[in-house]
Amino acid sequence: MADFLWKKTDVPVDEKIMAFMAGQDVVLDRQLFVYDLQASAAHVKGLESIEILSPEEAGKLLGALTDLEDKFISGAFTLDDRFEDGHSAIESYLIEQLGELGKRVHTGRSRNDQVLVATRLLLRHRLEELQEQCLATARLCIERARATANIPMPGYTHLQRAVVSSVGMWFAAVAESFIDNAQLARDTRNWINANPLGTAAGFGVNLPLDRELTTRELGFSRMQVNPIYAQNSRGKFEIQGLSAFAQALQDVRRFAWDISLFSTSEFNFVKLPDRFTTGSSIMPNKRNPDLVELLRGAYPCVEAAIIELQSLLSLSSGYHRDLQNTKPPLLRGLEQGRAVMDIFPDLVGSLEFNEQALENAIEPAMHATDRAMELAAAGLPFRDAYRTVMNEMPELAGREASQSLDARVSPGACANLMLDELSRRLEQLQD
Amino acid sequence: MADFLWKKTDVPVDEKIMAFMAGQDVVLDRQLFVYDLQASAAHVKGLESIEILSPEEAGKLLGALTDLEDKFISGAFTLDDRFEDGHSAIESYLIEQLGELGKRVHTGRSRNDQVLVATRLLLRHRLEELQEQCLATARLCIERARATANIPMPGYTHLQRAVVSSVGMWFAAVAESFIDNAQLARDTRNWINANPLGTAAGFGVNLPLDRELTTRELGFSRMQVNPIYAQNSRGKFEIQGLSAFAQALQDVRRFAWDISLFSTSEFNFVKLPDRFTTGSSIMPNKRNPDLVELLRGAYPCVEAAIIELQSLLSLSSGYHRDLQNTKPPLLRGLEQGRAVMDIFPDLVGSLEFNEQALENAIEPAMHATDRAMELAAAGLPFRDAYRTVMNEMPELAGREASQSLDARVSPGACANLMLDELSRRLEQLQD
């Protein structure tokens, strides 16, 4: 059982209740710990700047913080339920190492702004990773689109064969969606990139904290000025961060749906590498696209994490302990998002298309729209062209798929995928 | 890395992908393991009944299953990532202990019906616990209502003081809500109490499995007849089970809101025991009602778990690997629900009411409705009585709170709480 900083000696502790209140908090804090240490170092520098700490004192504290980070990363220091939470662990360590001096690190701050700043730094980092992962995905899709631009593929609406399309146009769609997702990750990162450190328990302190310095030190683009707002943004920024992940995973879900269908015996458009499939415990004949299904089924975790946060936030201003429960959904959602986006490009890159099956799936009637448009371009009112074509379906049998692809010249369509434009946008989002 | 039952030797395994696909599955299976063992025993008896296994063979298998359960419970057997999942662990253990015979346990079943039946048994058990927890809460509230029936308390609408109410009526409200919650837990338990064992991978098998026997053995009230439906009910039954928990936790949330307000300095109606509060790391003066806030903030976990399941289930018939992702939200939601309901009665039982503060909060205007009703009962049209009272507010100052409580005779109200009726309903739900 951890020792509690705020503990009053005369109050008996109920183990069951303490366990319920602690929840998984200290274990979850492992994911925040390095960020908490970084922010603690910035706080020490800020205290030095306003002469609460001497340069020598600050130096010792910074040294001990660095040591702790090294030990944590190497595994020599374990964050576990010896401590109430990660914040307490830092303070304990500093006191153990530096005695009286260690006790001074908490001057001018509260666990409230500590957890805010650590969470903010984690979220920022994950959004930076997301931006990169989205760009990597998009880049790969552009390559694949270029290579597959001439492979015909049925274009579906309502899951019904509609018009001739191409594998390249399908890949280019994925590329553009992940360019947008990268932009969203970047915008969201910028939106949350505000420094809450120095707001203490939500009302600031009677010390002239050097918040400009900590803002710079931690790479924030602005100060989150108001201490009450800093508290009130708990959950708010997390929701928006997860929303950026949700957008990416939603596109993964749609992609996985496509592959799930394309890899059925009935469609048979795509072959998955064996390492992406598993067998059955009862059916010797099966190879199942498990990875694809798990990627499809990854979205609900993030969607639900957002709801969990939204539902928690029906509260008045200021800190409430309910907000501790923002951690599990946030960390769970981020981890799911990161894992999916880490694996997804591997799937995108390894799909093999069955060109023969794709070609077999092109039917004459899928040229009907092209034909109607030709008649319309030649002056027949479109509605009349439409009705005309409905009566001349058999005549479409002579058309080749490639003919349709070549004629589809509207910007973005098969004959004009505008991949260079997509590449240009992609590069603008690359730092 | 686990060995996979379905593995084909010529397929290379990608560690990263395997790790992603495994997720936390085997660790989560610890919560299902004893149920999987129970169902495995029932399956063995079923195979014996149709003479796939001899009595002697069945006896050996049952003995080994019991041993494994003992070892698991004592900690001598650890379910970890040496195994793909709990199901594989059971089979491995039986083979290790019994050689060829161990291999025969999987005859006529699939991991698909194994996980269904184990999950079903867990869910049934949790709902039985929930029913008991709700009844315990309700019983305690009836006792407290009886003891506090004469303590006046403002009745609020819109958080504005409205009429005179009593602590007893407030406790009786909680009692009745948890009687309903107990009934819902019972009904839901009955609804899901159908046996999926013997449906294999969703299509049955070419063996005359004795499903009547396994249904009886496992205490199910009916067979889940159709194998495809058994698969399709994955998630469906879990959602309804979690909905029963959500109803209980929703009432906990409302109760916690009341206490959160009542324990402010401004209301000051309730004192919490010290063991339910914590201090602040920065503010020496604080005692905070953390437990109450964590109980209030417990609901979103279950709400979100339901959404996560609902969102996963947009699928066609039959098993899809997406469904593996039903486990984490289910287990998370059930654990949160159980923990909350385990602690909640302790809070209910230990609240101390500040009678003086409650009395001070009763204002003369809170008798206005009583007065209007008196005029109406005497024959004045209610709308006229209403307007009359608006002009005679000062005259209400002479009324006592107790006078209002005593006069509130409509069934269920302060003078007629009908606690015996509530007790009667409660006892009907007690097995």
Added chain:
Amino acid sequence: MADFLWKKTDVPVDEKIMAFMAGQDVVLDRQLFVYDLQASAAHVKGLESIEILSPEEAGKLLGALTDLEDKFISGAFTLDDRFEDGHSAIESYLIEQLGELGKRVHTGRSRNDQVLVATRLLLRHRLEELQEQCLATARLCIERARATANIPMPGYTHLQRAVVSSVGMWFAAVAESFIDNAQLARDTRNWINANPLGTAAGFGVNLPLDRELTTRELGFSRMQVNPIYAQNSRGKFEIQGLSAFAQALQDVRRFAWDISLFSTSEFNFVKLPDRFTTGSSIMPNKRNPDLVELLRGAYPCVEAAIIELQSLLSLSSGYHRDLQNTKPPLLRGLEQGRAVMDIFPDLVGSLEFNEQALENAIEPAMHATDRAMELAAAGLPFRDAYRTVMNEMPELAGREASQSLDARVSPGACANLMLDELSRRLEQLQD
């Protein structure tokens, strides 16, 4: 602009704010109006029973309430924004018709218990309809299962062809799911069937209201005893009612997914009647399964309605105006549920299966599980049988689909659909 019962003459009214506060309330009340009238009649009888109203007075009020119901149903009375809400409209009408007497109807009640009881009656009615709709669906599916029991169909797991299955087994799965849904509708109906009338604004009144009488009059199976609980159950019962609809619509969604896939050119298992399809505004060749897609896309409306209610209910005890916002999601969700379940049997009944395409889709490897099970039944350990079959796939080519169907004798499977058992359960749920 409506006239407000509670209006104080000296308070200026801000039209924009009044409009915002009113929302769509009075229009939504049209769906509750007949129930409000029924409950008003019961309230009048209750007042007569305790001699607040004479038999003659009660008779006049009951007559006027019946007149109003007739006028409303015939369209001679329109509930619109001349009134603040439906409750006010009733009182206005009674005053208009009966003068002073009309003013007396509100004696001993509040709009709070009025809306509770009207909503409860509506919800009860919708759940009764749902039960019937589910039973009708199940009955139809049993018929179709009986007729199609011998038509082979691939059984899919992971959307991959797994084993031989039958159209009959697929229909029987739908039947069983809707039997369960009917039971849930019934249980939920019983759970919510408690009378809140007579709880006034949440604290009862100082009149000995005859709540037993109104409980009987309105067909409730029990009194909702506690007035505070009556208020606190606002939203709570609605959520559970919508959950019953959600379960049904979830099964509709899965069915629609199946049909959406089965009606692709690639699967080609099912033909939809033309009246269930539409064309495209641009593609002359298209016939799209729009109805199927709209049935699939109906679930989110109900799912979201539940979340909207859950999110609203983070409140302390007693009435809050936030609760007015429970109406739109409730009514929207119920309407969606009713409309879907009204149309769904028509789809179920009209599907035509393409037996040739189904047969073509049966591959030899789909007999592998049968073969492994045969070897296992003959004494080969299942794991060895499994590995043996993996090496003898070619030999499965000689098997017929019907052979597999006939051999699948485990209870519930193709050769033993247990349709009589399903019928028996169904009839038990039929009142």
Added chain:
Amino acid sequence: MADFLWKKTDVPVDEKIMAFMAGQDVVLDRQLFVYDLQASAAHVKGLESIEILSPEEAGKLLGALTDLEDKFISGAFTLDDRFEDGHSAIESYLIEQLGELGKRVHTGRSRNDQVLVATRLLLRHRLEELQEQCLATARLCIERARATANIPMPGYTHLQRAVVSSVGMWFAAVAESFIDNAQLARDTRNWINANPLGTAAGFGVNLPLDRELTTRELGFSRMQVNPIYAQNSRGKFEIQGLSAFAQALQDVRRFAWDISLFSTSEFNFVKLPDRFTTGSSIMPNKRNPDLVELLRGAYPCVEAAIIELQSLLSLSSGYHRDLQNTKPPLLRGLEQGRAVMDIFPDLVGSLEFNEQALENAIEPAMHATDRAMELAAAGLPFRDAYRTVMNEMPELAGREASQSLDARVSPGACANLMLDELSRRLEQLQD
């Protein structure tokens, strides 16, 4: 019953099914109609640019479109169920007015890109309004913060009195949150500001559509290049637009929670103008803060609208009719968001603070943190200072609230609200 463009004469129409499929579509299209007309005009100019239409033809079509817009706005043209949807209504009108020429407007487009572009324009417009509404709110809050900077107010954590705060700091928190919300509205608007017109049914057309021209004409900042992606972004962009509204409404919810508490008799910090309150139908003494509660209860509508969209989007690529169901939640969420943000500043501006009650609520113990910080600044380790202060609580009685406010100099805190910095940021977001 509308006439359908795609109708084949030999297919019987089932009225009930048609009604189900149509839903409220045409009525909802009223909100999209002017945007559809604008986009139609841009499409006509694009067709002129590629010489599908002559300048004269284009001129006639543009004239008719303008006429229709005028008639629609004036009420001379009603969009109702004479039409299948808004798109069909436009085409019908043009044909009615211009004969053959009218039929040509649909050349090169589909209802799929029509609805996409109209929805996009609506969403963009709403986000622009949201940005302005957030800025107006923030500006007002800065003003109020400036005027109330010296009014002490308890600062709460866990709803317990913690430290001395000020009304000004509280208003400044709201200001900063709405500056962030304005930025999010702007970023989201920019993110979705991409032109889908010219993507037809999701595969482009065999015409060299001038998409650069329509992009410019409609004020989009970029082309949404890929036609498949244009379809796949249906719902995706709507979710992100609603997320921006959700963030604003979440802050409204928290504000409303504060006011709901502050306006209780117990807190008594705030007086609401009478026009924001209502009375009760049964309790003559009540004035209720209904508007505040309805603002608090507005968030769930938007939250649920997002879930409804997220849940709908579990689909493969390309258009599916399920997507029609994205309209109701989108339009409902946007309308709720707009209405709330339209009224909210009125509430912010009209709150009157009860300075005496605020001052009475400041207790000596609320100076404890200040005192601990003073000791820490003087060199005592913070943890020792903290424990020291716990033993000298009585000595804090002599402190004034103003003393605490004046000393709270950390950036953003009471003595240094940095309102000029907030104003500077606000102005940067003002176009």
